[in-house]
Amino acid sequence: MEPVDTLILGPLVVTMDAGERILEAGAVAVRAGKIVAVGTHEELAGCDATETIDATGRLLMPGLVNAHTHLADSLFRSLVEELPLEAWLERLWISEREFVSRESVELGARLSLAEMLRSGTTCALDMFWFPEAAADAALGAGFRLVTGPIFFDFDGPDGVSVEDRTATGERWLERYAEEPLLTPCVQPHNALTVSPDGLRAARDLADRAGTLFHTHCSETATEVRQTIERFGHTPVAHLDELGILDARTVLAHCVHLDDDDFMRLRRAGAAVLHNPLSNLKLGSGIAPVARMLEEGIPVALGTDGPVSSNDLDMWTAMRFAGLLQRGVHMDPVITPALEIVRMATTVGAEALGLGDRVGRLAEGYRADLILIDLDRPHLTPMYDVYGHLVYTVGRDDVRSVMVDGRWVMRDRTLETIDEAAVLAEMEQLAVEIERHAARLEPA
Ligand SMILES: [Zn+2]
Incomplete structure (x- = not known):
């Protein structure tokens, strides 16, 4: 296979592909924003990649x-x-x-x-x-x-x-x-x-x-x-x-x-x-x-x-x-x-009319994917993957997020939004919104 941009090795992969396959020790390769291969760790480990991520012990699924x-x-x-x-x-x-x-x-x-x-x-x-x-x-x-x-x-x-x-x-x-x-x-x-x-x-x-x-x-x-x-x-x-x-x-x-x-x-x-x-x-x-x-x-x-x-x-x-x-x-x-x-x-x-582009981890789909930490008390052990995703996993378990092949959150740090600046600006505006709302209340 030609070299890829990102190779994610070792996670439990919930593909949501046509066969809704779950791969125990899986791997996903991304090139130019697109998923170019989904397979087992063994199948893709030799692939030449600009960035290789060891995601053993994590869960990888569509965003x-x-x-x-x-x-x-x-x-x-x-x-x-x-x-x-x-x-x-x-x-x-x-x-x-x-x-x-x-x-x-x-x-x-x-x-x-x-x-x-x-x-x-x-x-x-x-x-x-x-x-x-x-x-x-x-x-x-x-x-x-x-x-x-x-x-x-x-x-x-x-x-x-x-x-x-x-x-x-x-x-x-x-x-x-x-x-x-x-x-x-x-x-x-x-x-x-x-x-x-x-x-x-x-x-x-x-x-x-x-x-x-x-x-x-x-x-x-x-x-x-x-x-x-x-x-x-x-x-x-x-x-x-x-x-x-x-x-x-x-x-x-x-x-x-x-x-x-x-x-x-x-x-x-x-x-x-x-x-x-x-x-x-x-x-x-x-x-x-x-x-x-x-x-x-x-x-x-x-x-x-x-x-x-x-x-x-x-x-x-x-x-x-x-x-x-x-x-x-x-x-x-x-x-x-x-x-x-x-x-x-x-x-x-x-x-949303995007069914041929996102929602699945499958070859040819855009690389919108998320990595979830599994080494947590509430997620251990995991016998039923879908049951865990619906009834146990929470937002704090999400570690990294990729959209269209680009990491937008990596190890819980947002890469594309200046979070501190946004929060500070919001706090400032909220003071005015609250003051205005208080004037509307009957005395
Ligand atoms: Zn609405």
Whole structure:
């Protein structure tokens, strides 16, 4: 084999490849950002490499895919608590209008990217104002991001009027079309905050640019009731009747579905982005994930933004995704751990249109991978690998992270984000955000 850039020797390799192979003493070779070989230590040990890493005693797996989040929400984490979704959003938007700017969104995004890289997430779908700020933060951090223009029926803090959203979005999609680490998408907020015309315009834009169409859907019972009152259909049926539900549609939440919704989702081939922590914390409910899986609806996993779940940790999301279905169905074998790991890797990547590039450790895939320490009390012994990944491993176990062949965290040190500077800048801004919030409280 030709010389490679990086050779990782000796770890337990969880490939998530087509055969979902687990290699006891495995090896992975990376050249020019791509995985060029996956095999055993013995097979690849003789390979000539610029850098060889002895990863014996560690676990190597694909980087995690956070399929639904709002990166710059980190600016406001824990600012608004103890309110139901609708009232909570209204209150949150007051602070957003005051403090959301191109600069603050980039700061919030860098903060969230640091948190995600530390916990082994290498790819995320982000929805927020100034998507160019998150895009630039991700490109600077060497992080794989799916993001793009958002749609609302009110003038947002980005200064873009409702009438200008499509034209602005079009320019945005052109600008970021050629970035290898960036996957553009189009994202209206939901069916209550964006009119049918707005939803159709967003869909047309996504079709013209050939991107994903991402929106919130059936998150709370209130949202479903109000959508029925206004349009005569549930949110899923509303999108379907507008002709914008298909295999390139990804729907965050889908907590409240009726039989007809299930049928429509199945027929459309749309993917659901499940966010168990946010749904629990906001009291939105528990998504019928076991039934979705049973019916063959692709379910990817996300954390939602750090104001609603307060956390961007995919390990916690995985654990809750598994535990919730078992508790609700009183069935200890429903949604097996492997199914949950798929949601956070292969299925997540497929849902975001990246299934041929990331989510697996396989030849020809981009090298998005994470190394996990196994020599820890809570991880010793390990009889069931997938069970460990879902129910035991935590973010502090992640040692090193590679995105597109580049180490972005090495031995727990972030290589592409000046973490101390980001934290200091955030602390400074937080003082102002808190002072403003205090003035809003009734005396
Ligand atoms: Zn969300």
